[in-house]
Amino acid sequence: MLNQIVSQIIFVAFGIYLARILGPEAYGLVGMITVFSGFANLFVDFGFSSAIIYDPKLTQNKISSVFWLNLLIGVFIYIIFFFSSPLLAEFYNLEELEVLTKVVTISLIINSLSGVPNSLITKSIRFKNIIRASWISTIISYAVAFYLAFQGFGVWSLVFQTLILSVLNLIFVWKIASFKPSFYFSSKDIKSLISYGSGIAGTNLLGYLTRNLDNLLVGKFLGESSLGIYARSYSLMMLPLKNISSIFTKVLFPAFSKIQNQPDVIAFYYLKSTKTIALFSFPLMFGFFAVAEEFVLLFLGKDWVEAIAIIKMLSILGAVQSVLTLNGVIYNSLGKAITAFKVTLVLNLILIPSWLIGMKLNGLNGLVLAYLLVGTLGSIPILSIALRLINLTVIDQFKNLFYIIIGSLAIIISCSVFDLVFTFPMIYNLILKTIVGGFIFLLIIVPIEKEFLVEIYNMLLAKNTSKN
Structure with missing residues (x-):
């Protein structure tokens, strides 16, 4: 949690200002490439990272075999991108994409080297050192980006x-994991992980398709400026997934895998976890909806005005997805990766x-509105199937989150009333609406969910006490 708070401070301080300097076009150009390179990166991993975490009989030979296979695939796919870069430039009708593609996709090789040690750190549930390394890497990389931006290097x-x-992340991960791959490779060791990993890979590929085919369509038919606006708005939607839900998925997947034969215990902690996620993500994203206009105009500038409506719609979708993302943890920890692949495929077809x-x-x-409606309603059957695996229903989850949903809706209503009654300069509007919305949310939640809030406080207090 501390890592995500610090990461978002860095994001607000550096990322948003960098977007203001470079404009939507620069982000759109990079987004056009990462649509393809990110998809290719899933083939580099092919679900082996999750398989390493899940496997109760992991050996050094398996680890070594996966590492060399990942590296081989990473190099092979980079070569494909290098020689097909003219085709990508022709697809978007933008000549500068040819050179950009050859450089951006070097990350495929880098990522192939970090996958296994990252998985070993996650399997052992050791996050403290990697968090510090992440902060250092992020700050240094942004410092370089600012220097280049002010020197006129643009994209x-x-x-x-x-x-x-x-x-930098690669260097730190190897050091923290004390990773030293042996010169060993066996197809037999790989085969033992393929059954599980292929289901994970299939689900990840479909998930990536869902999250990035929209970028491809926007970039192809609406241009790089629209893609830049959409990609930046989408990154805001992903805040609760990356910075709240990811905290739980990283820890719950290896933890639930260890108790995979106790569905009722998993159900207990699942409800606690989703309620905690919603407690933070729902007011955050509904708050984004309420102050979208002030946020965009103050921090991003007038060039990004079209992002206001997009952020509003995606903020609601982001709140919903922040809770639904734990579906994958249930499927994967119970060895139902193939089931997850099938239900995700159906959602994508719609x-x-x-x-x-x-x-x-x-x-x-229109695209974003369709995403909001289908992405929300279409996820309910997937949620229902996942919950049945741990003896729960969608109604159980709705009851679990009911008052948090009511409190979050109250944020939008109170801020809308504020806009009708008061007219202040934009910066004061942003501050006052944030205060009003937060106060209303707490006014509803604290009396009703007092016991749950005290439970969270005591848990954190007990953790700090044990450290001392």
Whole structure:
């Protein structure tokens, strides 16, 4: 949790200001490449990272075999990108993408080297050292990006920021994991992990398709400026997933894997975890909805005005997805990765056509509205199937989150009333609406969920006491 708080301070201090300097076009150009490179990166891993975490009989031979296979795939895919970069530039009709692609996709090789040691750290549930390393890497990479941006390097500022961040993380991960791969490879050791890893890979590939085909469609048909606006807005939507839900998924997956034969125990901690996630993510994202206009105009500038409506819609989707993301933890920890793949495939078969219809009817706004409606409603069956594995229902989850949902909706209502009654300069509007919305949320939640809040406080207090 501390890591995510510090990371977001860095993001607000550096990331948003960098976006203001470079504008939507620079982010759009990089986004056009990462749509493809990110998809390729899933093939480099192919679910082996999760398989390493899940495998109760992990051996050094398996670890070594996975490492060399990941590296081989990473180099092979980079070669493909290097020689096919002219085709990518031609696809988007942007000549500068050819050179950018050759440089950006170097990250595929870097990531192939860090996958195994990262998984070993996660399996042992050791996060403290890697968190400190992440802060150092992020600050250094942003410092380089700012220097290049002020020197007029434009989109290359983002490219080198990404590469430097990857290299520094690689160095730190190897050191923290004390990782020393042996010169050993066996296809037999790989086969023992493929059954589990293939299900993970399939689900990840479909999930990536869901999260990035929209970028491909926007970049191809609406241009780099629209893609930059959408990508930056989407990154805000991902805040609760990356900075709240990810805390739980990183810890719960290895933890639930150890008690995979106790579904009732998993159910107990699942409800506690999703309620804790919602307690933080729902007011955050509903608050973004309420102050979207002030946030965009003050921090990003007038060039990003089209992002206001996009952020509002994606903020609601982000709140919902922050809770639904733990579905994957249930499927994977219980060895049901193939089931997860099947249900995700069905959702994609519905979601992708809805994007095309929405974009055809109303451009970028139509695509995002379709994403909100189908992404939310279509996830309910997936949630239902996952919950049945741990003897729960969707109604159980709704009851679990009911008052947090009510309190979060009250944030939007109270801020809307504020806009009707008061007219202040924009900076004061942002501050006052944040205070009013937060106060209303606490006014509802504290009396009703007092016992749950005290439980969280006592848990944190007990943890700190044990450390002392």
